[in-house]
Amino acid sequence: MAGSVFIRHPRYAIVLAFLLASSLYLILPLSGPPGGFTPLRFANNDFTDLSYRMAQAEVIYERTIQERAGLIERYGPKASEIDMFPPNKSPWPAYTVWDFFPASFNCPHEVRRIGVLGDGGKWVCGLSRVVEKKDCVVYSVGINTESSFEAELLAETKHCKVWGYDFSVKGFAKQIPSHQLHRTEFHPYGLAGFDRAASGTEPAMYTLKTLMKMNGHEHIDILKVDVEGWEFDTLTTLINSFKGSALPFGQLQLEIHAWDRKFETFLKWWQTLEDAGLRPFWTEPNLVYVNYANEGKPHLAEYSFLNVKGDNVFTKDLH
Incomplete structure (x- = not known):
């Protein structure tokens, strides 16, 4: 514990x-x-x-x-x-895995949903803190065909630049207007716990540390990650690679895919996030998935985390 x-x-x-x-x-x-x-x-x-x-x-x-x-x-x-998702009527009162991990950390600023309602939008703590920030950096990993989060974030801030990564598409989706594209940069890479250059049909995969080195970044203000279940290995490697120092981002928007996970291993992984300084301030179950999934279990949930270690604009008054 x-x-x-x-x-x-x-x-x-x-x-x-x-x-x-x-x-x-x-x-x-x-x-x-x-x-x-x-x-x-x-x-x-x-x-x-x-x-x-x-x-x-x-x-x-x-x-x-x-x-x-x-x-x-x-x-x-x-x-x-x-059990992650106990059978009906056993035990009672019933529960799911998400009941053990409520988003109970209080964001010390305003909380806003950035992007469309439904699938695509993300909850952000204190966007007002980066509206005027000249060196605002945002990484968006996993874009698919929905870029309303990135589009609204660009519209709401003056200087934020968004780096997008997704090997399954050729660029940001149409929600980003052409006059804002100069504040974006896209690469068909995946975020992983290892580095691998593209080869044949295999896409390029890089760790966060490598991507930041490529871009000349030492800090990310907002990191959005949706990697379809690879978040467990990816974040474990990410955290281990920065042991001894604070994680290099201010907050994290993450979709968690609890497919085929055991509670004991999920708990240990979650505690790794906590020990690294990540605190969940908002959560939203993916009910669209529940509606269409054959089993009808809430395997997917969106979480937003604030990083309470190190210095970042969301947790300290930086001058």
């Missing part, structure tokens, strides 16, 4: 210590009512700065981790005994 907030995020330790001791910025557990719940009290966010809101969100997310352990104990009690 992931460690405490102080171990995982030492840069928040001083802030949290101050908040816990302050009468104005109070985070104080109270004696809970019967049932084991311990209420948390917080200062009114109308009078708090970004560092406080980040620390507050981390305290709330720490509670989610504790509650996840309790849910595993209830239905397991071991993780290896948990």
